[in-house]
Amino acid sequence: MNTIAPLHNVRTTMLDMAYEAHGQAEGEVVILLHGFPYDPRGYDEIAPVLAERGYRVLVPYLRGYGPTRFINAEVMRSGQQAALAKDLLDFMDALAIPQATLVGYDWGGRAACIVAALWPNRVRALVTGDGYNIQDIAQSIKPRAPITEHRLWYQYYFHTQRGVDGLTANRRELCELLWALWSPSWVKGPSLYGKTASSFDNPDFVEVVIHSYRHRFMYAPGDPALEEIEQALVQPPPISAPSISLCGADDGVGPASVEDEDLGCFSGFYRRRILAGVGHNIPQEAPQATLEAILELLDST
Template sequence: MTELRTVQTPTLEIAYEEHGPADGQPVLLLHGFPYAPRGYDAVVPPLVAAGRRVILPYLRGYGPTRFLAAETPRSGQQAALGKDLLDLLDALAIPQAVLAGYDWGGRAACVVAALWPARCAGLVSCTGYNIQDIAASVHPASPEQEHRYWYQYYFHTERGRAGLAANRAAIARLLWRLWSPHWDFDEASFAASAAAFDNPDFVEVVIQSYRHRYGYAPGDPALEPLEAALSAQPPIVVPTIAPHGEADGVGPVEGSAGHARFFTGPYERRVLPGVGHNVPQEAPAAFARCILDLPPG
């Protein structure tokens, strides 16, 4: 059984798992919504075999990760996710690491790579550039994309908040099916990740995240300088590989086709046939290969 560790940052007690040699190149694997570190179980072994030190944190609002203070806003905004990742690197005394993630985790990795590039030896970001352009969110997307985002608009309502509180596992299971239409996951695999949604702050963090990105909820005042920096859509200079599932049911593959403009360093986009949104769990070998194919740091 994997040993669960914790470390304190200025805001959180972050729970994480660690594998591989302590002196190996650090690789942080970052999960998304509604997922958990269990999605990386098949990604870890090839990385450890290659001598990497692999760290899997639970994001704020997930699993055993906890806020230190009751008064800290339960924000899920992109600046919070990025700052949590930077604080985790500091708390673990890791000067530089490969950052790899998808969905919320990919966003956290992109934020650190963009704003603190010296801390990022390389980036693997599913669906490409994941920093939100909140100012542009006022413009409607295509009807097809608006339909895919139904859950976000649901969370904008108090009915959605109540629904997530009452049915968090059922909503997550539905999203897994919709976003990964060719992935025949079993109930045991789902339950292993769904246990992380029982965190007392899960609902508030999720609701704030999906409201903030459209300007429907205020952010944490302490994070406003970071949000201002992110509003400029800063380029990412570190070496990057961007896998994108060809069957992604929430972020269609054409969405990342033009993302090379956001990357000023080495950049490669890899389209994965038949794979949906949860790339690490659906195609673990391909995801691990992306990490191992990054140029040496």
């Protein structure tokens, strides 16, 4: 099952945010959030099943992706973690959603984790790809193990003008390479990439992506309007919402470690599952495992 729902738009404080909606308007809300370099197609085998079970399922395009657009031409095209979280909170406010179950990985997981940590009353439950996704930016200047530095080559590439020019000229080819490197065991990946690639043609994609990877290493200033949120993350806040972390054993960015380094970041119900043969694009590579985690939390909380 991979039915694509009709496209909707909602005006937030910064964005005309495009999103796909499944299910009935009165259903309990589940929000599914994609990462970089992905889009809502990652949830095509998950959203319709949740809708059939009576949930209202919303799948937004993040800032810089697909049909989502900035309202003001002068607004900073920030990709920092506070911007992603504020967009999610604004999205919920604009649609008058008091509380939702959040599901996300990569950038989307970061937004979900921050909202769960700072606005716990807005989150019923959380399924997060690769655990606690809130960045400890102050620690980013410390060198990591050489193998980790090797995996982060694309981030350092984006720190340079060459990287800006390369992403601008070769965004589809570069993102396709990342799909392959990050999900080396995913047989279906190459055939599905074309369904997502057009989302990177957004006019703000390059600027948002470049800022995201520069800000997290303190090579670019953040949006002053978001500084209060960033300051609230300096001492990483715990997440109290019932949570399940799904980690890809074959993740080409950061393979799941044997020891759960995020255990202390969750103060409520928390489980971690390592998915064999799964890379970075968790919901699209492992839709059944993702769906089971969502339903487990919805059925038990």
